[in-house]
Amino acid sequence: MKILLISPATDAKKRTNKGLMMPQLALYILEGLTPREHNVTIIEEEAEKINLDLECDLVGISCMTANAMRAYELCREFKKRGKTVVLGGVHPTLLPDEALLHADSVVIGEAEGVWKTLLKDFEENHLQSKYHNPLPDLAEYVPKDFRKIIRKRLFRLFPIMTSRGCPYNCDFCCVSNLFGKKIRHVPVENIVRDIQESGARNFIFLDDNIIGHPAYARKLFRAIAPLKIKWVGQASISLLVNDDELMQLAADSGCKALFIGLESVCEEQIQAMHKAIKDIKNLENALAKIKKMGILIHASMVFGFDSDKKDVFDETLRFLMKNKVSTVSFNVLTPYPGTKVYEDLKRDQRLTTTDWRYYDHNTVVFKPKNMTPYELQIGKINARKKFYSLSSVFKRFFGNMYSPAIYFATNYGHMRQVRVEARRIAGIKTELFGE
């Protein structure tokens, strides 16, 4: 059987800057779970054009919320061509009934434990409409064939995920709805095997918190240190800075940058989010400690909380510049379906659109409390512009001199994206903001 696996772009007409992209891990896990007698083709639309007439028996499409509309469009095109289409991923998991309006079958949650059954059912002509294995065991090794993308030079950073699940339930996050509240780990030996078999040198750990389970993290860092790789990942700042040994192990194992979800520099908001570090002074000390280890900091900031007033943009920039943060994702609060934020804003009739294409954490899709949607949108863009201005990049370099190549390469990538974003918002200004 010929199987086509697709990760759709958000906008089929645009290709993303490859330097900032990584392969969609879900597709490679599906390929690894597929019995050898089948033939799998993977297409990542952000990097490659999709041939809708490619010969295949079954099409699997994995999508998030922002690319769900494009996934539905592809479902229509493939079904028009007589193909059977299966949808999976974050958005179909949160809204399976919506996804079923477009596909023949939906995989809810993780593919382990259901993908082989689905393929067999399809071959035997009794495909079910939904497949769901709530808490699959991650102990079995699933090979991921990254070698062909290395040959095609499509991506420079390769994804690894060591765990799934989160015991918390933050208002704006749907991770525990997707993967459950219990943290499950992939055995460390399997992670080492993934790295060794990939042939790649640069990795991104996709875990929401790579040190969420400190004993596992210690074992992992010790096991990968001899592999001499470079990696970036996401970590809880409080857990890290309170454990000097763990921080040293992370650095020794090749950690070059950490994605830290600061979200806000407003103490009222920090406390509302139940962060372990609750005041700015301690936050600054924690950032300085990480930088001393030679690890770059990529901060994630979110604008649009109800506590945010119009001065939030300047305040945030002051903090980021003062602490010479290496790079930053400037996001707007996005009410992803399945989160409390979504339910609250919907109940209060504050959603301005339910066109999922705009649920991309870059576009304002709700009415903020203390400014207009357009003021929030422009404030976010201007903050990004100022942060990635040439003078800002050079000023911040003096706090990031330990990794000049990565610092300049990542800042340059972001600088290029600033213009792309400004143009995109100008194009949808009337439709979305009536301005």
Ligand code: SF4
């Ligand atoms: S934001 Fe992080 S800690 Fe909160 S629920 Fe999501 S993954 Fe868990």
